Amino acid sequence: MQILIIAAIICLALSFFADRGKTIAGIKRGGVMLLRILPALLLVVFLVSIFIYLVPEKVITGYLGSNSGAMGIVAAALIGSVSLIPGFVAFPLAGILISKGVSYTVVAVFITSLMMVGTLTLPLEIKYFGRKAAIMRNVLSFFGAIIIGLLMGVFF
Amino acid sequence: MWKILDNFFLLLRETIFFLPLMFLLIGLFDVWVPREKIERHIGYGSGLAGMFWVILLAVAQPGPLYGAFPVAYILYTKGASVRNIFIYLGAFSCMAIPMYAFEIGFLGVKFWFLRLIFSLLVFVSIGFIMERFVGEDFRVREGR
Structure with a gap:
């Protein structure tokens, strides 16, 4: 601040x-x-x-908290991939999630997949780059988001 | 039921104070670093310099990913490499400078810095992988 x-x-x-x-x-x-x-x-x-x-805090931290493990990370990546939320809304939301006990790894995965993976915009992306390149970029970005989150987790 | 309003104002109080400051910074950035200025300097080399300018072009303005597709098409018509086109998309989606104020405000400097570094590594790698696997027959169409 x-x-x-x-x-x-x-x-x-x-x-x-x-x-x-x-x-x-x-x-x-x-x-x-x-x-x-x-x-x-x-x-x-x-x-x-x-x-x-x-949704009680216990449920949120249970699914997405530091003890949620792989489940929480995959859930965050999937939710991030299918959402279309602009950054100025996503960051305040991420801050709220952190204050509710959601882990930094999960938040980083959510934010990154939100920004890099576009499931809803995939048809548009295919029009520009072709089927193969568009799908490949999204799949790589999906796993990239998880890698970024795991790396973040090492430092928090 | 009143708890919802309670939550609302609590969250709002946490958010609302940041906003004017953030948008002040975003507005100033927008005035001082117009995108055309960087575009003029773009050298579409395939080396580190080309990568650097492509990233700089990408981070100058925020927006949803699909806003980058038409620009990627223009880069393609101007001869940008496959690698640099996908590096452009990566940088555009996760390194937009005007968003830094938000990220630092709500998640802290450490989070912002680490995510930036790791994202950079990831999307540059994606650029190299894409070049390797879609290289030859890659084409960007106008999207219509």
Whole structure:
């Protein structure tokens, strides 16, 4: 948190010093983007609140916690692969999962498969790259996500 | 039932303070590093330099993976190698700079740094594997 505040202050000061007009344009652009995602973000936070209410913490940590083992990792990879959640929503969600006791490995697998594997967009991808290359990229990315998660687990 | 609203405001309080700061950084980044600026420098070599510029082009703007497909097509028409096209897709999907603020804010510097390094290793490897196995008859179509 502090690091973000410090980074924001430093960047803002440097930018303002270098070019006042550009800085104001940047602030405006950021503000517009914020307003654009706000409804989606509020909706997700609301859905997560309901989810946490309906599903007790013990169940979440049981399936996805540090003792969930291979099951949790595979579940995270599968959920990540079939979801289309933008990063600005996925990271807050990941933070919430961590605070509920979900392991860093599982969160990393979920985030990475979410970003790299696109099951729903596969038909589109095939149109661009052909069947073989598109399927291969997704399969490799699926296992890549699991490898990344396992490596993360070594450090947390 | 009230517990849901309770949760909602608790989660919101944790999230809402980050957001203006993050979008301030994202907005400034967008103004200072427009994508066209990097595109001008792209040298489509197959060596390390080509890889470097492709990654730089990819990380400059955030977006869903399918947003990268049309750019991959353009890279292809300009003669980018199979390896670099898939490295571009990898970097675009998991290293977008404007997302760093989010990742650091919600998951911490350590998580961000490690995931970045490991992702880099993984998608560069995927680039090499793709080149090896789809190399010869690989074609990118316009997607229509």
